[in-house]
Amino acid sequence: MLKVLFKRLFSKLWRDPVWRDVLFQTGLILAIVLVGYQIIQNTLHNLETLGISTGFGFLSESAGFGIIQSLIEYDESFSFGRTFVVGLLNTLLVSSLGVVLATLLGFLIGIASLSSNWLLTRLAVAYVECFRNIPLLLQIFFWYFAVLGVLPSPRESLAWGDWLFLNVRGVYIPKPELTGETPVFYGSFLFAFLVTVSLAWAGRQYKRQTGRTLPWIKSLFLVGIVAIPLITGWVSGVRVGWELPVQGRFNLSGGLSLIPELVALLLALSIYTAAFIAEVVRAGIQSVSKGQREAAAALGLRQGRILKLVVIPQAMRVIIPPMTNQYLNLIKNSSLATAIGYPDLVNVFAGTTLNQTGQAVEVIAMTMAVYLLISLMVSLFMNAYNRYMAMVER
Amino acid sequence: MIEPRKPPVMNDGVPGWLKSRLFSTPLNTLMTLVIIYGFYLVIPAFWNWAVVEATWQASGSEECSPTGACWAFVNARLNQFTYGFYPVEQQWRVDLFFLQLVVVIGWITLPGLKGKRWSLAYGLLVMPFASWGILYGGFAGLKTVETHLWGGLMLTLLLALCGMVASFPFGVLLALGRRSKLPMVRALSTAYIEIWRGVPLITVLFMASVMLPLFVPENVVFDKLLRALIGIVMFQSAYMAEVVRGGLQAIPRGQYEAFASLGLSFWQGMVKVILPQAIRLVIPGIVNTFIALFKDTSLVLVIGLFDLLAIVQSGLSDPVWLGNAVEGYLFAGLVFWLFCFGMSRYSKRLEKQL
Numbered sequence: 001m002l003k004v005l006f007k008r009l010f011s012k013l014w015r016d017p018v019w020r021d022v023l024f025q026t027g028l029i030l031a032i033v034l035v036g037y038q039i040i041q042n043t044l045h046n047l048e049t050l051g052i053s054t055g056f057g058f059l060s061e062s063a064g065f066g067i068i069q070s071l072i073e074y075d076e077s078f079s080f081g082r083t084f085v086v087g088l089l090n091t092l093l094v095s096s097l098g099v100v101l102a103t104l105l106g107f108l109i110g111i112a113s114l115s116s117n118w119l120l121t122r123l124a125v126a127y128v129e130c131f132r133n134i135p136l137l138l139q140i141f142f143w144y145f146a147v148l149g150v151l152p153s154p155r156e157s158l159a160w161g162d163w164l165f166l167n168v169r170g171v172y173i174p175k176p177e178l179t180g181e182t183p184v185f186y187g188s189f190l191f192a193f194l195v196t197v198s199l200a201w202a203g204r205q206y207k208r209q210t211g212r213t214l215p216w217i218k219s220l221f222l223v224g225i226v227a228i229p230l231i232t233g234w235v236s237g238v239r240v241g242w243e244l245p246v247q248g249r250f251n252l253s254g255g256l257s258l259i260p261e262l263v264a265l266l267l268a269l270s271i272y273t274a275a276f277i278a279e280v281v282r283a284g285i286q287s288v289s290k291g292q293r294e295a296a297a298a299l300g301l302r303q304g305r306i307l308k309l310v311v312i313p314q315a316m317r318v319i320i321p322p323m324t325n326q327y328l329n330l331i332k333n334s335s336l337a338t339a340i341g342y343p344d345l346v347n348v349f350a351g352t353t354l355n356q357t358g359q360a361v362e363v364i365a366m367t368m369a370v371y372l373l374i375s376l377m378v379s380l381f382m383n384a385y386n387r388y389m390a391m392v393e394r
Numbered sequence: 395m396i397e398p399r400k401p402p403v404m405n406d407g408v409p410g411w412l413k414s415r416l417f418s419t420p421l422n423t424l425m426t427l428v429i430i431y432g433f434y435l436v437i438p439a440f441w442n443w444a445v446v447e448a449t450w451q452a453s454g455s456e457e458c459s460p461t462g463a464c465w466a467f468v469n470a471r472l473n474q475f476t477y478g479f480y481p482v483e484q485q486w487r488v489d490l491f492f493l494q495l496v497v498v499i500g501w502i503t504l505p506g507l508k509g510k511r512w513s514l515a516y517g518l519l520v521m522p523f524a525s526w527g528i529l530y531g532g533f534a535g536l537k538t539v540e541t542h543l544w545g546g547l548m549l550t551l552l553l554a555l556c557g558m559v560a561s562f563p564f565g566v567l568l569a570l571g572r573r574s575k576l577p578m579v580r581a582l583s584t585a586y587i588e589i590w591r592g593v594p595l596i597t598v599l600f601m602a603s604v605m606l607p608l609f610v611p612e613n614v615v616f617d618k619l620l621r622a623l624i625g626i627v628m629f630q631s632a633y634m635a636e637v638v639r640g641g642l643q644a645i646p647r648g649q650y651e652a653f654a655s656l657g658l659s660f661w662q663g664m665v666k667v668i669l670p671q672a673i674r675l676v677i678p679g680i681v682n683t684f685i686a687l688f689k690d691t692s693l694v695l696v697i698g699l700f701d702l703l704a705i706v707q708s709g710l711s712d713p714v715w716l717g718n719a720v721e722g723y724l725f726a727g728l729v730f731w732l733f734c735f736g737m738s739r740y741s742k743r744l745e746k747q748l
């Protein structure tokens with residue numbers, strides 16, 4: 001009797017769309033909570049039998065392993081928390097360098113693929129088809145083991161004048177350094193930069209209100225950012241010097257040295273991503289209809305102004321969103337560093353730290369959270385830029 | 395008085411083509427000459443190394459010519475590159491898997507063959523399980539071949555195929571969930587998709603390999619290959635969901651109203667009206683995610699599985715065959731390139747047809 005009543009009630013609820021939705025969603029949440037509870041129980045039990053403690057206490061324990069490249073002070077005595085920061089900074093370093101290089105190379109190849117020179121366009125197409133159809137990991141291995149791995153020993157370094165040295169330990173380039181009254185130089189640079197930015201902003205407002213360009217706006221950047229710091233620097237006796245790498249008996253000293261892991265990763269990441277960016281740029285420029293160029297030409301604009309005022313602003317609208325995707329991919333792909341031992345976040349934290357502490361859940365969760373956060377910040381920034389560039393419609 | 399015009403520039407025939415495409419301006423002429431000089435430097439040198447002075451048969455690196463490519467290394471390892479460590483006398487089973495793949499894919503892609511729908515259904519619903527069964531064995535007198543012996547090109551293809559086929563239904567469900575009018579369903583699907591798309595595949599693979607065993611009761615043991623596959627499917631279905639969502643967004647509202655007015659339920663309408671149209675629209679996008687997955691399978695080497703790249707990589711450290719990194723990577727690169735380039739051509743052709 002009760003069963004029949006319940007069945008009727010249920011079928012009645014099931015036929016009512018509102019109740020059905022509520023029932024369905026409650027069921028879904030219940031299922032997820034149950035599965036989640038089971039997983040947590042299993043994990044706690046398994047960790048207990050393995051003798052692994054839970055929580056983030058391990059972050060303050062001493063790490064006890066070295067890292068081949070760190071942007072901040074680090075040695076074996078520092079904590080696991082410090083290894084996390086070292087890895088994160090290394091990831092950010094290779095990603096930001098990669099983004100810049102890939103963008104430059106990508107734009108160059110994208111524009112080349114639209115050139116009027118047949119050979120150049122074929123070459124650009126060949127580049128894209130070649131590099132985007134081969135796994136990135138294979139390309140990283142290629143640069144690391146097949147190219148950089150067979151360079152001569154430090155004693156027989158390949159040299160390009162006194163400036164560039166290549167050997168199996170990495171690439172050595174001159175390091176810029178300032179001598180003399182550096183605070184004066186930095187101060188004047190900062191001051192000039194702030195004044196220039198505010199004047200440029202004022203000029204922009206003026207143009208928006210009156211439609212006229214201030215005559216001095218063009219020379220502003222030249223004077224503000226280049227000339228003023230140079231002159232004050234010269235007067236106050238600041239000189240820019242280059243610390244050259246010097247060939248010693250066993251190794252090179254001085255200068256800026258890049259470890260082969262970084263160079264290989266950077267080469268592979270930028271060459272691979274540039275192939276995708278080139279396609280994005282090509283599609284963006286092609287999306288600007290020919291009529292727009294012709295209309296601009298009919299108004300009497302010169303070729304350079306047509307590009308600057310008509311074609312590029314419209315192309316950028318199409319380019320920015322897929323470009324954001326490519327930047328995010330590049331940052332995520334930098335995690336392949338772990339395969340050749342570049343000490344990025346995944347390598348030192350999700351690799352070495354996880355192996356030493358066994359705290360898989362915390363370590364993996366932290367690593368994933370960091371990547372999510374980076375992705376989120378890049379998309380926020382690029383979306384803001386996109387809104388700034390986007391077409392204002394009715 | 396009007397000046398007489400110059401005669402029009404000749405722009406047909408070979409000289410015209412050359413002039414307009416290669417030598418139209420001084421800058422163009424300069425670029426053409428630089429590129430031709432670059433070809434002159436690179437192509438003959440590469441040809442010499444790769445073909446003229448190359449060694450094709452040898453029993454070790456020492457017998458190879460020092461100035462040419464040592465293709466003998468690839469030749470000697472070809473069996474391992476293809477089959478991994480699969481026992482030689484059982485390799486006919488792998489061949490059967492390859493044959494099945496060629497027949498089904500050929501049937502789907504070659505124009506003018508009938509019964510494409512059936513071969514597609516076989517490829518999606520039966521082939522992954524049939525392949526796993528044939529390769530693993532353990533029934534009907536087939537010897538069991540443990541998954542740690544699987545490797546090489548066969549493993550690459552298997553991971554890509556299973557990853558793709560399994561992530562497809564999840565992707566469709568997630569895409570529907572993201573567009574659902576139920577707030578909880580929508581929030582959960584969106585969160586799932588954005589989380590997996592925001593992290594690198596490597597961390598997902600690490601998670602699958604070190605965390606999955608912790609999640610299940612002690613006595614349940616997951617095969618390493620299966621764990622990697624679970625990670626790949628979780629990751630891939632998020633990407634698939636976004637592709638399918640694109641297709642769903644392109645279906646006009648009238649189609650939804652039409653099936654509702656015919657009295658079809660939500661699921662009937664979805665399966666019979668909306669999804670067939672949406673998926674047809676995004677087939678090129680699906681092929682593109684497949685290309686990405688195919689390349690990404692190479693990442694399983696970081697959790698100790700021997701796909702094509704990993705097995706080439708391990709072959710390079712063989713003391714008998716030292717110093718053949720370039721040859722090994724060129725070979726692996728060429729294989730990956732042929733597959734990916736083929737697929738991208740196919741997707742371009744589909745884009746034109748649809």
